Every structure is written in C-alpha cells, then in structure tokens.
Amino acid sequence: MKYEGRVWKYGDHVDTDLIIPARFLNVSDKDELAKNCFADVRPDFAGNVKPGDIIVAGVNFGCGSSREHAPLAIKAAGVSVVIARSFARIFYRNAFNIGLPILESNEAADEFSEGELVSADLITGEIACEGKKKRFFAKPIPDFMRKIVEAGGLVRYVKNKDSL
Amino acid sequence: MTTPMTITEKILASHAERDAVSPGELIEVNVDLALANDITAPLAIRVFEELEVEKVFDREKIALILDHFVPNKDIASAEQARIMTEFARRHDIKHYFDLGDSGIEHVILPEKGLVVPGDLVIGADSHTCTYGALGAFSAGVGSTDVGVILATGRTWLKVPSTIKLEYEGRLRQWVGGKDLILYTIGLLGVEGAAYKTLEFSGEVAGKLTMDQRFTMANMAVEAGAKNGIFEPDDMARAYVNERAERQGTYFYSDSDAVFEKVVRINVDDIEPQVALPHSPDNVCPVSRVDHFRLDQVVIGSCTNGRIEDLRVSGEILKGRKVARGVRLIVIPGSPDIYKKAIQEGIIETLLEAGAVIGPPTCGPCLGGHMGILAEGEKAISTTNRNFIGRMGHPKSEVYLSSPAIASASAVLGRIGSPVEL
Ligand code: SF4
Numbered sequence: 280m281k282y283e284g285r286v287w288k289y290g291d292h293v294d295t296d297l298i299i300p301a302r303f304l305n306v307s308d309k310d311e312l313a314k315n316c317f318a319d320v321r322p323d324f325a326g327n328v329k330p331g332d333i334i335v336a337g338v339n340f341g342c343g344s345s346r347e348h349a350p351l352a353i354k355a356a357g358v359s360v361v362i363a364r365s366f367a368r369i370f371y372r373n374a375f376n377i378g379l380p381i382l383e384s385n386e387a388a389d390e391f392s393e394g395e396l397v398s399a400d401l402i403t404g405e406i407a408c409e410g411k412k413k414r415f416f417a418k419p420i421p422d423f424m425r426k427i428v429e430a431g432g433l434v435r436y437v438k439n440k441d442s443l
Numbered sequence: 444m445t446t447p448m449t450i451t452e453k454i455l456a457s458h459a460e461r462d463a464v465s466p467g468e469l470i471e472v473n474v475d476l477a478l479a480n481d482i483t484a485p486l487a488i489r490v491f492e493e494l495e496v497e498k499v500f501d502r503e504k505i506a507l508i509l510d511h512f513v514p515n516k517d518i519a520s521a522e523q524a525r526i527m528t529e530f531a532r533r534h535d536i537k538h539y540f541d542l543g544d545s546g547i548e549h550v551i552l553p554e555k556g557l558v559v560p561g562d563l564v565i566g567a568d569s570h571t572c573t574y575g576a577l578g579a580f581s582a583g584v585g586s587t588d589v590g591v592i593l594a595t596g597r598t599w600l601k602v603p604s605t606i607k608l609e610y611e612g613r614l615r616q617w618v619g620g621k622d623l624i625l626y627t628i629g630l631l632g633v634e635g636a637a638y639k640t641l642e643f644s645g646e647v648a649g650k651l652t653m654d655q656r657f658t659m660a661n662m663a664v665e666a667g668a669k670n671g672i673f674e675p676d677d678m679a680r681a682y683v684n685e686r687a688e689r690q691g692t693y694f695y696s697d698s699d700a701v702f703e704k705v706v707r708i709n710v711d712d713i714e715p716q717v718a719l720p721h722s723p724d725n726v727c728p729v730s731r732v733d734h735f736r737l738d739q740v741v742i743g744s745c746t747n748g749r750i751e752d753l754r755v756s757g758e759i760l761k762g763r764k765v766a767r768g769v770r771l772i773v774i775p776g777s778p779d780i781y782k783k784a785i786q787e788g789i790i791e792t793l794l795e796a797g798a799v800i801g802p803p804t805c806g807p808c809l810g811g812h813m814g815i816l817a818e819g820e821k822a823i824s825t826t827n828r829n830f831i832g833r834m835g836h837p838k839s840e841v842y843l844s845s846p847a848i849a850s851a852s853a854v855l856g857r858i859g860s861p862v863e864l
Contacts, residue, residue: 292633292722296830301809305512305519307485319837339634342667343830344809345569347486347585368638368669369569373585423469423599433587434493437595 280380280401280428282359284331287324288393291337295370298341298349312348313355330357333399335391337363341370347377354379360399362387362406362417375424378432382406382417390415401428447697449605451640451672454580454694458563466604466703475562477592478506480548481513483567483585485526490590499534500596506538506557507531508548511805516812546777546803549573549661549745554777559683559691560675565589565598570745570827572663575643576656577683578675578693583664603669604703605640606631607696610647612711617861620655621747621825621845623647624662625716627708629726637667639703642696647710648673653682654751661746662827665723715860717823718843721831729848732858736768739822740853741834742846743774743801744808747825750780752846757789759850759861765797766856772814774801798853810834816841823852 303315317324334353340363341349350373353361360380374381380401387406390413391397397408402425404417420428430436446463448456456464458472479487484507491499499505507527512520531539540551549570552558560578564571567589574581584598592598608627627641641663643656651659656673663671673679674695683691714728742748742756753775765771773793775781781803784790790800807814808826816822816835822842824834829841842858851861 294828294830296809296828296833300832301482301511301811302815304482305517305523307489307523319832339637339667342633343569343828345567345571345583345585346482347567347587348482350585351486365634365637367634367667369583369585372588376585376587421469433591434490437591438494 281398282331282333282380283396283398284333284359285329286333286335286391286393286395286397287328288391289334289336292339292342293336294343295341295346295349296343299346299352304346304348307348309351309355312352316352316356325356328356328358331359332357333397334358334361335387336361337388338365340366342367345369347373350374350377350379360401362399364388375427376433378428380428384415384417386415447699447701449640449642449696449700449702450578450674450694451580451605451642451670452602454561454563455600455602457561457692464602466602468602469599470602471597471599472563474504474565474592474596474598476504476506476557476564477589478508478548478552478566478568478571479586479589480511480568481509481520481524481527482511483589485523486586487567487590487593488526488530490587491593494591494594496594499593502535503537504596505536505593506552507536508540508551509542509545510547511809512811513542513545513804514802544778547745547748547805550748550776550780553577553657554686554779556683556686556688559687559689560679561692561694565592569664570661572668572670573657573661573745575660575663575670575672576653577679578673580670580672582670601638603638603640605642606636607642607644607702607705609645609705609707610710611645611707612647612709614647614710615714617715617847618713619845620651620658622713622716623710624659625718625723625726625843626713628662628666628724629716631666633665633722633724634667636663639668641666641668641671643671643673649676652751653678654749657749658746662723665827715845715848717848717858718829720829720840720842723828723843729844729858729860734857735821737823737852737857738820739770739772739814739816740849741772741807741814741822741824741826742849743776744805744826745776746827747846748774748776748780750783752825753780753784753789755846756850757792759847760796760854761792763796763854763864765853769853769856771798771853772801772807773798774806775803777803807834823849823858825849
C-alpha cells in the first residue's frame with residue numbers, strides 16, 4: 280500500500296467544520312461532499328486536488344464534530360493519505376473505518392512543504408521525499424487497526440470475521 | 444486480590460464481561476444504547492445495509508433523533524430525514540424522536556430516562572459524552588461504528604487513562620458549570636485530554652445541579668477527551684428515579700484507583716469565563732474581554748439549552764430590553780423544557796425583552812440554520828464550539844459563555860456580566 284502525490288500543507292487543529300462545513304451536511308453522497316471539502320478555508324482545494332495527493336498537517340487533525348463526512352470528503356476528493364503530527368480520536372477511528380489511510384509523523388510536518396512530491400507506505404510507515412532525499416518512519420499503526428485497513432474498512436472486517 | 448479501578452474502567456470491564464481492564468487495552472464491549480441524528484444516521488444506515496443483516500440488534504436499545512436541521516431546512520435535509528424515518532419504521536425503533544417530541548439528542552435522552560448510571564452509550568455525535576453526568580460511560584464515534592453497532596450491539600474501544608479533576612473552594616456569583624468547564628479546557632488545551640477520560644470530582648462538583656453537570660460532561664470532548672464522568676450521587680439517583688424504568692448500576696472509583704494525573708482546581712478566584720475565537724481553549728475572564736458591538740446572542744444547544752439555563756436567562760432579562768441592533772435567539776432544548784419555560788413565565792419575559800424563541804433544534808449551534816452569521820458579525824453563544832465558520836461566515840466570530848454572561852451581554856450590547864446591569 281504505497282501512495283505518491285503532492286503535498287497540501289495544513290496547520291494545527293484542523294477541525295471537521297473546516298474540512299466540511301455543516302451547511303453542506305444535508306447530503307451524504309461522497310462526491311457531493313468532496314466538492315465542498317475545505318470550502319471556506321481553502322476554496323482552491325476541491326478544484327485543484329489531484330488523485331493521490333497527500334495532506335500533511337500538524338497536531339489534532341480532525342478535531343470537533345464526529346461527522347464521518349469529513350474523512351469521506353477528503354477521500355472522495357482524491358487524497359490518498361493524511362499525515363499529521365496527531366489525530367483527534369473520533370477522526371482517527373473514522374478514517375480507519377472508511378478506509379482513508381492516515382499516518383502520524385512529526386518529521387513530515389516539519390520537513391515537507393506545499394506542493395512537494397512525497398510518497399508514503401502504509402504498511403512499513405515509510406514516508407519519503409525523493410527531491411529532498413529525505414526518509415522518515417511514521418508511528419506504527421496498532422495491529423488491530425492494520426487488520427481493518429487490510430480488510431478494506433470496518434464493514435468488510437466485520438463481514439469477514441464476524442467478531443463484533 | 445481485586446485490581447483497583449476507576450469508575451470508567453469498571454463500566455468498561457462490566458460491558459466487556461471481564462473482571463478488570465486497564466488503560467491502553469483494546470476491548471470489545473456490549474452497548475446499552477446507540478444513537479445517531481439526522482446528519483449521522485443516514486450514513487450509519489447505509490453501513491447497516493451493507494452488512495446485510497436482517498434485523499437491528501435490539502429495537503429498544505437504539506435512539507434515532509432528528510435534531511440538527513429540524514424543522515427540515517431544505518429539500519436535501521428533508522430527504523436525509525426521510526431515510527431515518529423509513530428505517531425507524533421498518534425496524535420499529537422504539538426511541539425514535541421526530542418533530543413534536545424531538546429535541547436536541549443529548550437533552551432528550553437523559554430527560555426521557557433512557558440513560559442510567561453504569562450504562563455504556565455510544566453515539567454518532569461527538570457530544571455523546573454528555574451522559575457522563577449520570578455516571579455512565581458515553582463516547583462519540585462516527586457513523587460506520589454506529590452502523591456496525593446497529594447490527595451487532597457491540598463495538599471496540601481502547602481503555603482510556605483518566606485525568607481526575609478535583610474542584611474545591613467556593614464558587615463566586617454567576618459562576619457555574621459552564622465557567623468551570625471552559626476554565627478547565629483553557630487549562631488542559633483542546634487536545635490536553637486526547638483519548639483520555641476526564642473524571643469530575645471534588646466538593647464543588649458534588650454540589651453542582653444535574654443541569655450543570657450535563658454542561659460540564661458535554662464539553663469534555665472539547666479538551667479532546669473520550670468521555671467525561673461524574674460519580675453518581677443522590678442527586679443523580681433522584682434525577683434517574685424520576686424518569687427511568689431501569690435502575691442502573693452505580694460504580695465508583697476505588698480509593699486506590701490509578702489516575703494518569705490529578706488536577707486540583709481551586710475555584711475561589713475563577714470569574715465567569717469566555718472562550719474567544721476561534722477555539723474553546725482560548726479562554727479569558729469576562730472582565731478582560733474587549734468591548735465591541737455584538738450582532739447576535741444565542742442561548743441554547745446540548746450544552747446550555749436546559750431549563751436552568753433558561754431560568755438564569757429569564758432572571759437576568761426580567762424587566763430589561765435586549766440592546767438595539769442585537770438579535771437574541773433562545774432555543775429550548777426539548778419540548779418539555781419549552782413547556783416548563785412557558786409555565787414558569789420565562790418565555791413571556793424573554794419575548795418582552797425582545798428575544799426570538801426557536802423550536803427545539805441544534806440550529807445555529809453548527810451554523811445549520813435559524814441564526815447564521817454574516818461576514819464580520821460577532822456573536823456570543825452558550826454553545827460549545829467557536830471554530831472558524833462554525834455559526835456562519837468564515838469571517839464571523841463566536842464567543843462562548845454561560846447563559847448568565849450571554850444574557851447580560853444581550854442587554855449590554857457587548858460582552859459583559861450581570862453585575863454591570
Ligand atoms: S446542539 Fe450543537 S453541539 Fe449539540 S448536538 Fe446539536 S449541533 Fe451538536
């Protein structure tokens with residue numbers, strides 16, 4: 280599970296109201312949601328994000344409301360993986376549940392800047408930027424979460440394993 | 444020898460059918476009540492349908508509440524509401540709240556006696572942590588998690604470590620639960636309790652009314668916490684006995700339970716608090732807030748839309764007028780609260796002061812409808828979040844406070860305290 284794309288850089292405490300403002304939550308179609316992803320703070324995002332692009336952010340990404348529409352919108356917009364220093368609890372769960380890959384890394388947030396081409400490997404946790412010849416390792420994903428990702432999300436996991 | 448545990452650990456252990464659990468463990472638990480609202484339920488229902496099971500795990504342990512965009516604000520939200528309604532009918536969901544008997548989810552469920560001490564409640568809404576006021580474990584998750592619970596009645600959780608907060612001293616006039624929780628969030632920061640439990644204790648916490656405890660537990664998530672909890676005392680028992688059919692199980696932290704940290708907070712010098720834009724941890728005492736003209740005041744939400752909140756507001760607004768140019772929007776959290784407020788004459792007082800009374804709904808709290816801010820407008824609100832664009836235009840500003848401060852501010856036309864009236 281290796282992803283490659285250009286960096287969209289964000290700061291600390293990006294809340295779910297910023298990711299998808301509540302006025303757009305009267306629908307749950309993911310493509311509709313994607314059109315309004317970051318509508319208020321980065322109106323250029325939805326129109327310019329390319330499949331595979333990578334979000335790199337600071338601490339507490341996805342704080343606030345429990346709306347799963349937030350990771351859904353990011354995923355449907357084409358983002359392949361979100362790398363942040365840390366994630367808010369509910370967003371962290373939601374991302375795994377819906378199959379949006381996420382990684383925690385301080386170095387990525389320190390070193391990568393807007394528009395750089397970087398790659399991330401979900402299983403090994405390796406994050407690299409060829410241009411800068413830099414390579415880091417993200418915090419390992421807990422075993423249980425990895426199984427959910429490998430199954431392709433919580434629904435599939437439950438269907439296969441019948442454990443919950 | 445039994446392992447010493449906190450109240451949260453005991454509730455989790457009992458629902459995992461284990462003797463003991465400790466922080467960091469991943470456990471699977473049985474859920475007593477699962478809830479979702481008009482924003483999160485349609486997604487949860489889609490997940491439930493993908494799972495291809497015929498029946499929900501228990502039609503009496505699910506609550507579906509229409510609250511965010513009701514009365515339906517547009518065609519799209521009406522369609523989402525219909526998905527919920529049809530699902531509720533098809534599965535004969537017992538606790539389904541539609542217009543007329545619906546209110547804000549976290550106000551309605553305790554009021555109807557659907558949560559009792561010792562319960563494990565999971566909701567597709569971040570403020571599900573509100574029920575900790577009753578000595579229950581309750582946490583917010585996303586729609587997929589709730590979709591799976593609808594089918595299985597089970598979910599997985601990581602056992603959180605606990606930060607114990609001990610409030611001691613004497614509360615000043617006009618200082619209450621909202622001020623204490625804002626102060627605490629300011630102290631801890633918005634991710635200071637991330638993935639953890641906040642246990643509210645101490646002499647002061649024990650004296651707070653149930654409504655104030657709901658306010659505090661409600662905002663635990665604003666410090667990043669998984670849940671906030673009070674040990675259930677006689678006051679909680681009386682509240683529950685009046686409303687619930689079930690008895691509940693009363694758990695208490697052992698005296699030798701292990702806390703990640705204990706924070707002692709002396710309340711003697713705490714003034715009424717205001718959270719400045721754009722973060723709930725950006726708090727300062729009301730006396731230090733700059734004077735600028737307000738455009739809107741909102742009193743309501745799952746944080747402060749209960750009867751006591753309206754009483755405080757009525758007391759302050761009695762015989763006074765809302766300042767010219769300020770829109771005061773008051774939203775009772777449930778039909779029962781609305782009724783009580785009418786019987787007690789509060790609604791008349793508020794109307795005479797110049798307030799507009801909304802139907803029970805989340806409405807402006809999340810910038811949904813019924814009170815959206817224009818560019819550059821400033822509002823003070825008794826809600827729980829003041830993120831950029833939360834109540835409308837991304838260039839509007841939201842200040843958070845108690846109903847007392849919000850009501851006084853409506854009269855003053857700027858942020859201030861009742862002592863200035
Ligand atoms: S009142 Fe506000 S915070 Fe509470 S459930 Fe509704 S939108 Fe969420």
